[in-house]
Amino acid sequence: MQCSTQNASIAFHLPVGKTSERCREPRTSSNTMCSAAGVLQCVLLLVSYNVSCCWCLTMCPAAGVLQCVLLLVSYNVSCCWCLTMCPAAGVLQCVLLLVSYNVSCCWCLTICRGLWCRACVCVWEYSIRMTKSISTYKSKKLLIFIIVTFIAITVLYIVNMTQGIHVEATRSETKETKWRNSIDNSRAAAFLKNYNKMFAQNQTQTPEADPNNAITIQTWWQAAAIIDWYFNGPKRYECKQVKPMGNWHICQDPPYTVSPPCLVYSFGINYDFSFDDAMVSLGCEVHSFDPSMNMETHKRKNGNFSYFYKWGLSNVNADAYEPRKDVYVKNVQSWKMRTLKSLIKELGHEERTIDVLKMDIEGYEWGVVDNLLETDVLKQVRQFLIEYHLFPSFPARAEYVYLYQTISRVREMGFREFHYGDEPRNINEANFNNQRVVDYVSFFFHN
Secondary structure: OOOOHHHHHHHHHOOOOOOOHHHHOOOOOOHHHHHHHHHHHHHHHHHHHHHHHHHHOOOOHHHHHHHHHHHHHHHHHHHOOOOOOOOHHHHHHHHHHHHHHHHHHOOOHHHHHHHHHHHHHHHHHHHHHHHOOOOHHHHHHHHHHHHHHHHHHHHHHHHHHHHHHHHHHHHHHHHHHHHHHOOOOOOHHHHHHHHHHHHOOOOOOOOOOOOOOHHHOOOHHHHHHHHHHHHHOOOOOOOOOEEEEOOEEEEOOOOOOOOOOOEEEEEOOOOOOHHHHHHHHOOOEEEEEOOOOOOOOEEOOOOOOEEEEOOEEOOOOEEEEOOOOOOOOOOOOOEEEEOHHHHHHHOOOOOOOEEEEEEOOOOOHHHHHHHHHHOOHHHHEEEEEEEEEEOOOOOOHHHHHHHHHHHHHHHHOOEEEEEEEOOOEEOOOOOOEEEEEEEEEEHHHHO
């Protein structure tokens, strides 16, 4: 005897142990109901998929569709082919669920692990309910079979997930090691030799320095020699589309291309907005900062997305910072200073990429760069344009080893030089001065 559509529906929802006797036989007339239910399940699963993975749907919409198709198939396998006649259908349903999960979420396991666990629980409960609708002897055998299969699939899933995480970590470490090793310092020995002649003649004992071993860089002149090598060594990224923007340059090679809606932070203006205006013309939102200028914070008139702030960039937050006197600061002044992380939060850019970070802050960049590395803010930066300064008396020579370590960390983080700008360079004991514009692209930004 066959179940009617109404009876089949009732049997599916009856409590365990109270299933209608008539519905223990094959349900061959319920295909229409099952198809409709399958479509409804598909819709509900698509909603569930959007809720759990809404942020990744834009990247893999086809995966969501495929997931729904696979779940529709699994539903029809278990419902329309009838578990009471085909115990293996329950196993097939588990397999299809696993496949659909891996297709749609294989690259976001940490986000969707809970969804998989929920699906496993639902399949388990459904299988247990269906086993109660057949004879006791068959139920026991089927229950043991399902438990073993379920455990095997779960173990395979855990092993697969663990291996995936391990492989990804290994790839990341290999990539980082590869590009660390690509820093060729073979020619740095010549810089060390020249600096040794100029600055170490009166020293009774000079420690031997190895440009490939940071621990051996112990004196200020050894650090200055390696920094000078960094300023004059070969570019580690050959940009094919270097574009002048005012008195600076950007790289327009994919995947570093700067295009709207782009975000630019520019520190150190000195009344020269040529770079900032060029970036506005490119369609970027530009935020310009300089506390030394006789100009108040305002929205500039050259575009809807151009702003000036009478604030300075520092490694600490301060509302009354007194800067040292130099060619730009003649009198005692009081500046409002902020870290880049604080500025990003204050301007509401925490979820945005800084396409270009330009920095020319007259020797203060060393402490700022150290802060950017410590706070991981540089991970938000696509291109980093900076002018490094080693003035005769600022920073102090006692800090040079630290300065060398700082610039080395920038290189090791994945920033690669694509352009150098000529600046004053005077290498002698009496009036040491070494400045250099270095333009970087972030190699790891899109990898």
